[in-house]
Amino acid sequence: MLALLRPHRRRLLAAAVVTLAASGLALVQPAVLQSLVDTAGTHAPPLTLVGVLALAVVAESLCRGAAVYHVMSASESVTLDLRATLAQHALRLPLRRLETTRRGDLVTRLTADTSLVRQVLAAGMIEVASSAVLVVGSLVMMSLIDPRLTVLTGVLIALAIVMITPFARRLRGATGRYQASLGVLGAEFDSALSSIRLVRSYAAEDGRTARIATDARRSWGLGLQVARLSAAVEPVIGIATQGALLAVLLVGGIRVGNGELTLGALVAFLVYLFMVILPTAQLLGALTRIQAGVAALARVDELMQEPTEPQGGLPCAGPGGVVPALELVRASFEYEPGRGLYDVDLVVPSGQHTAIVGPSGSGKSTLLSLLQRLYEPTDGELRVFGDPAALLDARSLRRRIDYVEQNAPALATSLRDNLLLADPGLDDATMLRALARVGLAGAAERGLELTIGDGGIALSGGERQRLAWARLLLSSSDVVLLDEPTSNVDTATESVFDALVQDLLAQRTVVTVSHRLVAVRSAHQIVVVDEGRIVGQGTHSELLDDCPTYRDLVAHDAARLSAAADPARR
Ligand SMILES: Nc1ncnc2c1ncn2[C@@H]1O[C@H](COP(=O)(O)OP(=O)(O)O)[C@@H](O)[C@H]1O
Ligand SMILES: [Mg+2]
Numbered sequence: 108m109l110a111l112l113r114p115h116r117r118r119l120l121a122a123a124v125v126t127l128a129a130s131g132l133a134l135v136q137p138a139v140l141q142s143l144v145d146t147a148g149t150h151a152p153p154l155t156l157v158g159v160l161a162l163a164v165v166a167e168s169l170c171r172g173a174a175v176y177h178v179m180s181a182s183e184s185v186t187l188d189l190r191a192t193l194a195q196h197a198l199r200l201p202l203r204r205l206e207t208t209r210r211g212d213l214v215t216r217l218t219a220d221t222s223l224v225r226q227v228l229a230a231g232m233i234e235v236a237s238s239a240v241l242v243v244g245s246l247v248m249m250s251l252i253d254p255r256l257t258v259l260t261g262v263l264i265a266l267a268i269v270m271i272t273p274f275a276r277r278l279r280g281a282t283g284r285y286q287a288s289l290g291v292l293g294a295e296f297d298s299a300l301s302s303i304r305l306v307r308s309y310a311a312e313d314g315r316t317a318r319i320a321t322d323a324r325r326s327w328g329l330g331l332q333v334a335r336l337s338a339a340v341e342p343v344i345g346i347a348t349q350g351a352l353l354a355v356l357l358v359g360g361i362r363v364g365n366g367e368l369t370l371g372a373l374v375a376f377l378v379y380l381f382m383v384i385l386p387t388a389q390l391l392g393a394l395t396r397i398q399a400g401v402a403a404l405a406r407v408d409e410l411m412q413e414p415t416e417p418q419g420g421l422p423c424a425g426p427g428g429v430v431p432a433l434e435l436v437r438a439s440f441e442y443e444p445g446r447g448l449y450d451v452d453l454v455v456p457s458g459q460h461t462a463i464v465g466p467s468g469s470g471k472s473t474l475l476s477l478l479q480r481l482y483e484p485t486d487g488e489l490r491v492f493g494d495p496a497a498l499l500d501a502r503s504l505r506r507r508i509d510y511v512e513q514n515a516p517a518l519a520t521s522l523r524d525n526l527l528l529a530d531p532g533l534d535d536a537t538m539l540r541a542l543a544r545v546g547l548a549g550a551a552e553r554g555l556e557l558t559i560g561d562g563g564i565a566l567s568g569g570e571r572q573r574l575a576w577a578r579l580l581l582s583s584s585d586v587v588l589l590d591e592p593t594s595n596v597d598t599a600t601e602s603v604f605d606a607l608v609q610d611l612l613a614q615r616t617v618v619t620v621s622h623r624l625v626a627v628r629s630a631h632q633i634v635v636v637d638e639g640r641i642v643g644q645g646t647h648s649e650l651l652d653d654c655p656t657y658r659d660l661v662a663h664d665a666a667r668l669s670a671a672a673d674p675a676r677r
Contacts, residue, residue: 211294227400
């Protein structure tokens with residue numbers, strides 16, 4: 108928390124100075140008032156005193172305005188920093204961590220929780236600082252006027268504070284639970300929205316709405332709990348303040364009657380009493396709000412404390428001599444026990460085409476994720492151009508390796524943004540040429556600004572795949588990993604892709620995962636994966652000889668092809 112405030116200490120200092128000045132000016136006023144009242148009976152009020160009073164009132168108000176501005180702008184800046192660091196941190200968490208969490212909860216932490224923190228910084232700090240000064244200052248001035256009355260007031264207020272403290276503590280817990288429930292609510296809504304087509308197709312809106320409503324109702328219940336705790340504080344404050352006021356009026360009135368106290372002194376004392384009562388009530392209110400902010404800050408901090416994937420390391424050297432581009436050495440990776448990849452020994456030679464084949468669910472996509480170090484192997488290691496990947500800077504490593512995921516997801520922004528991922532310095536003409544090369548000239552005619560909805564809705568699956576191929580053409584990576592790159596395109600486009608791979612091979616290493624066994628026959632090496640293990644490795648003819656899984660895959664593919672070619676046989 109302090110670390111967050113440090114960069115803004117000047118502005119906060121300025122806020123503290125004006126707040127102090129405002130409180131000082133407020134404390135002067137009753138003293139001036141006292142002399143005015145006490146002299147009023149004997150002769151006309153001195154104009155200078157009236158002028159001083161008026162000046163103090165105006166100056167105090169101006170200082171308060173300045174304090175509000177400084178504190179609010181500082182807390183906006185702190186919130187900006189908090190949001191920026193939180194977003195940066197979250198995007199760098201290990202991929203597995205992000206895949207196993209619900210996005211909506213992360214979104215609420217970045218938005219709703221940081222808002223609460225900001226509100227506390229702004230409201231909390233102004234109120235606490237100015238109230239504390241006013242209360243202490245007023246109590247001092249009051250004790251100068253009448254020590255006994257001051258003790259009476261002090262006792263009542265202290266009692267109120269003692270009674271309120273346990274509520275404030277419980278409020279923090281309640282607010283934490285409330286904010287967490289907002290996270291759950293956001294996550295449920297997010298998951299319904301991100302699969303909205305599925306939800307619509309099965310007319311499942313009511314079911315999903317019911318779940319969202321259940322979560323909303325849980326938040327409501329927790330919100331009521333917060334409301335009850337906040338409400339419990341109110342009567343305590345009311346009784347204490349009203350009690351103090353009545354006690355002072357009663358005791359003070361008697362003492363004025365007895366001549367022990369001047370009327371001016373009682374007036375001044377009462378004004379000071381208000382300066383104690385109002386800020387104390389504010390202070391107690393602020394304390395409960397601060398508890399809420401602390402709870403929100405805890406949720407933000409919890410995320411910030413989670414380790415990101417390792418940052419830094421040596422830059423990835425790229426292809427040097429004749430070392431394999433990528434190499435997995437006895438590597439294993441588990442999603443959960445029994446599910447993952449085991450004991451993988453794989454060499455991906457530089458400048459060659461390696462094809463990965465295997466039944467669905469066998470671990471092909473997982474293997475590609477390991478090759479780009481999206482997942483850290485739980486055992487064994489990845490080597491990139493001869494260097495252990497663990498020593499290399501992950502981002503520099505990934506920039507050397509392009510990875511087109513299964514179904515080729517696109518950024519939900521523009522065509523241009525999707526291509527600039529390859530290289531931020533690209534000019535439009537180059538991008539348009541690449542789009543034409545993969546047969547997307549049509550989409551490009553509508554302009555590079557063409558927006559692609561969340562998940563790439565404005566593009567068909569096949570168009571997204573071709574967009575990803577265009578990105579490959581534009582990037583200067585050394586290795587290209589492609590997961591089922593032609594799963595959504597027609598046969599004519601498949602041959603465009605096969606030609607593209609041949610072009611890429613002139614300068615790069617290519618690894619493809621493919622269902623099309625015909626297309627991988629020409630690969631330099633074929634790797635067969637089954638049930639999380641590599642069960643065969645070699646050329647097409649070698650594997651036909653000694654890998655039964657491969658023979659099965661080829662036979663199934665051939666059957667599929669001939670059925671497609673000869674519909675009469677179906
Ligand atoms: N994100 C994930 N979380 C948990 N299990 C997963 C995840 N991704 C894949 N798996 C499991 O790992 C196994 C291999 O998956 P995958 O590599 O996607 O297979 P393939 O690409 O060969 O179809 C499957 O059993 C799958 O259920
Ligand atoms: Mg897959």
